[in-house]
Amino acid sequence: MLALVLLVAPGVAVAQVELSRVVVGGGATAASGATFGVQGTIGQSVVGEVSGGGGAICQGFWCGGGLPTDGPVSIVIDTPRGVRFLGPPASGLTVDDLAAQNLVRGVPGYYPAASPANLETTYDPVAGAWVPSSGTGEVLALGRAFRWRFYDHANGNPDISQSVPLPFTLTTDLPANTADVVLDLNTGGNRFTFLANPFGTALDLTGIGDWPGGDNLSPNAPVWVYDPVAQTWDDAPASVGPWVAFRVRAKGPPVSGQPRTLTIPASASVSALRAPVAARTEDVTSPGSAVSPAASPRLAFTLDGTAADGRPLADRAFTVVFEEDARAGFDEAEDAEKLQVPADTYAMIGARHAGASGEHAFVGYDVRPFAAAEIPLAVETRGAAADLTLRWDAAALPGGLPVTLVDLVTGAEIDVRSRSEVAFQVAPRPSLDEVPLHEIADIESGADRFVLRIGASAASSADEVREVSLSPVVPNPSAGLVRVAFAVPEAGRVRLAVYDVRGREVAVLADGEVAAGRHETLLDGTALAAGVYVVRLEAGGQRLTRQAVVMR
Incomplete structure (x- = not known):
């Protein structure tokens, strides 16, 4: 168990809480979690610092748990600049209350001609987009989220609304809500609903599947929270x-x-600590991980790196879930596409998925049967250093079939049951000029780096090969490296080449003597124009072909 320390004001009682990670459809366990203890006095600044006199300095987004308070309910909005997903902790809070504390623009009453608006209070699941606030006088609904973009400067007219450098404290003196909040869920379009903690204390999400109406949530879908410091969902x-x-x-x-x-x-x-209520939006990662035994078997990945300025970057929103009756291809009823990080600097990983109708998707939550498959994994970075580490937790992985992570660049094959991480490098790409505000990540922006292979290893013995074969190329389509595997039952000469639609040879992957057995090679799709290509194998007097699609 991971032990974390809370520094609290003198006289505050010691309290302990067990943390676990939540999966909708099953209660949480405390098999792995974090124990909060108390020591000493406030003498340093760590995430979760409070505003005002005394109180707790917290780690993790349990910060601020306390009995209902009479004082202000506050949150520290820290660097980096960009988007935050927030919600009111009290009834009656208005857009005007927000505009008095930091810049609101592009909405009626607050620089209406400015574009784009930086405060959006409604989410449209059909369009998959946020809708700007109706402006002055709009009352923010309890339990509903709003999206607010911060600029970290001091521009604007203080008599209207002015931007405030970060960090700043967002606060309300209105009495914190203490009543249940009933909300309609979006069932059309992408079926996403953005909710928010409607209380002046921390909100425990581990039992969300057991809340009234919890059975209306998609049973395998997770809960997502945005971490603006690591810039990850x-x-x-x-x-x-x-x-x-x-x-x-x-x-x-x-x-x-x-x-x-x-x-x-x-x-x-949560009423675990009697302390002034304050937290940071950065407090969104719970230490430890405890997957419910009632939850489906799964393989959860984390991608870690650093920004060019040394800040940590991460992706904590890529999970492969195994369900016996799930579809192998992309199914919008089961799978969730990769969520775009609303930041100019980030690192992301996800699966490339082919649908039944030929459509393709970049997937962050992949629900599939535990059966033989090869799943292409694409990585996209912006403003990140070259060195990355991919980690995974195979504790909830089903037994039976082997599961291997294949590095398309080095050719290394890693048994995910015996190892839990791999370090690798990518070519650095600059940060984006503008913060992306679209909801779903672009499938064409990532470069294929790994293949998650479920089932027999490609490095099978020659005795298993009884005929010449050419496997489907993986991934397909691709914007980067493509893995091409073939097999021959006897040693001999082979030629493996790539042709465009006009029949012109554009690449030779193998040309010479090879041993009997299975072989793999790589095609660098970045050197080819977008289009359809034919991969042709000539061996043992036979000619076999496969199609490959290169995207841009």
């Missing part, structure tokens, strides 16, 4: 502090035609 948070928002996914429309609802119960608010 997290698909297994345990709790969120006051003001912090989270994303859920509902089931489709019910046959009855009635709306699907979810109640955020006051009983889920």
